[in-house]
Amino acid sequence: MSKNYNNCLSQLRKIKNIIQLKGKNSRDREAVYEEMEVLEKPQKIIQVSLPVRMDDGTLKVFEGIRVQHSDIRGPFKGGIRFHPKVNIDEVKSLAFWMTIKSAVVDIPYGGGKGGITVNPKELSQTELERLSRTYIRKMSNDIGPDKDIPAPDVYTNPQTMAWFMDEYSNIKGKNIPGVVTGKPIEIGGSLGRDKATAQGGYFVFENIKKKINLRDKVEVAIHGFGNAGANFAKIASDNGHKVVAISDSKGTVFNKNGLNINELMEYKRQNGSVVGFPNSEKIKWEELLTLKVDLLVPAALEGTITKEIALGVKAKVILELANGPITPEADEIIDKNNILVIPDVLANAGGVVVSYFEWVQNLRSYYWDEEKVRTQLYNKMNKATDVVWRAKEEYKENMRTAAYIAAFLELSKSLKVRGI
Numbered sequence: 001m002s003k004n005y006n007n008c009l010s011q012l013r014k015i016k017n018i019i020q021l022k023g024k025n026s027r028d029r030e031a032v033y034e035e036m037e038v039l040e041k042p043q044k045i046i047q048v049s050l051p052v053r054m055d056d057g058t059l060k061v062f063e064g065i066r067v068q069h070s071d072i073r074g075p076f077k078g079g080i081r082f083h084p085k086v087n088i089d090e091v092k093s094l095a096f097w098m099t100i101k102s103a104v105v106d107i108p109y110g111g112g113k114g115g116i117t118v119n120p121k122e123l124s125q126t127e128l129e130r131l132s133r134t135y136i137r138k139m140s141n142d143i144g145p146d147k148d149i150p151a152p153d154v155y156t157n158p159q160t161m162a163w164f165m166d167e168y169s170n171i172k173g174k175n176i177p178g179v180v181t182g183k184p185i186e187i188g189g190s191l192g193r194d195k196a197t198a199q200g201g202y203f204v205f206e207n208i209k210k211k212i213n214l215r216d217k218v219e220v221a222i223h224g225f226g227n228a229g230a231n232f233a234k235i236a237s238d239n240g241h242k243v244v245a246i247s248d249s250k251g252t253v254f255n256k257n258g259l260n261i262n263e264l265m266e267y268k269r270q271n272g273s274v275v276g277f278p279n280s281e282k283i284k285w286e287e288l289l290t291l292k293v294d295l296l297v298p299a300a301l302e303g304t305i306t307k308e309i310a311l312g313v314k315a316k317v318i319l320e321l322a323n324g325p326i327t328p329e330a331d332e333i334i335d336k337n338n339i340l341v342i343p344d345v346l347a348n349a350g351g352v353v354v355s356y357f358e359w360v361q362n363l364r365s366y367y368w369d370e371e372k373v374r375t376q377l378y379n380k381m382n383k384a385t386d387v388v389w390r391a392k393e394e395y396k397e398n399m400r401t402a403a404y405i406a407a408f409l410e411l412s413k414s415l416k417v418r419g420i
């Protein structure tokens, strides 16, 4: 087992010790003992080979993975990513984080994650479609609306989910929209799902901002301009905050007076990158991460903020819209420097929360308007933020540790009554 999942295990053991030491009553202190052991290993790991005919007639064989970490609180739930670096160890960590995330926001799901080791930018749409359909065919016995429900993640999108849903429905001989979430609206997607991760993160930030008396309108730097980063930039600027720097995989733009986000989004649509945006200065992405801003939002991949970068971080608050953007070594430094980190398992949980709403709508065949989705998301995110904050104060730990404590206490209750 390489470094990544080992970090999850260390985190798990650390939490176990803290709860045993500081648990506010004997039920909490004892609750976590055996339950923690159960969570150390994913329940099931599925690995499949995916032979796909390329447009030029050649055959390529890709590797597909699904890790089902825990279904103690409900069906496995979590995204599927298409990325050249996808590997078992990474997917195990991501699946573990989904278990925590669902418990933090109190939705009736466990945790899972999947992926295909592929660079999707090198495939045509028709090749991607064949790859997606092959993946679902191979996984069709292990997924399902009451078993395991995939969703979008890095480099997968509503179109990918439409192919998944269609293929699965074909296999089962009937329409089953609840097998995946993050679908296009036309086939059972939920209004508000596209910007849910960013919107949820924004609600959490606004709540925390009041708790720590941060100024009302803040300066923001965002690393990553995909679904989460771009929508967050738009929501923040629509709410009067000043977004001074943004990066995508090709480069970083900066304007100390604030970037015009609507124009930047249009510019990216036309040019494929933020680089070269008029009225902006080009800076290095490392500089973005160490800008003196109120809020830093890592919204790209894991492990972006390393130890070296952490030493220079000057933001007051970090909102982790990406999963695992801060390495454990960097996390320690940032914590020592009293920078408040709003952890991924809370900060980016808006995505899976609206996935849950989508699934509920699919199961009922009754669809909500956007206002209802927004209000319910607001309530869920605020409640979860308050629960984590209370744990932070009770246990005198940082927000990440507090979120894990809150999640483990929930998970252990479910394990206890189900029996091990």
Ligand code: GLU
Residues within 6 Å of the ligand: 077, 078, 079, 080, 149, 150, 151, 152, 153, 154, 181, 182, 323, 348, 349, 351, 352, 353, 355
């Ligand atoms: N991939 C997203 C995440 O990491 C969404 C998962 C979901 O909606 O199931 O939270």
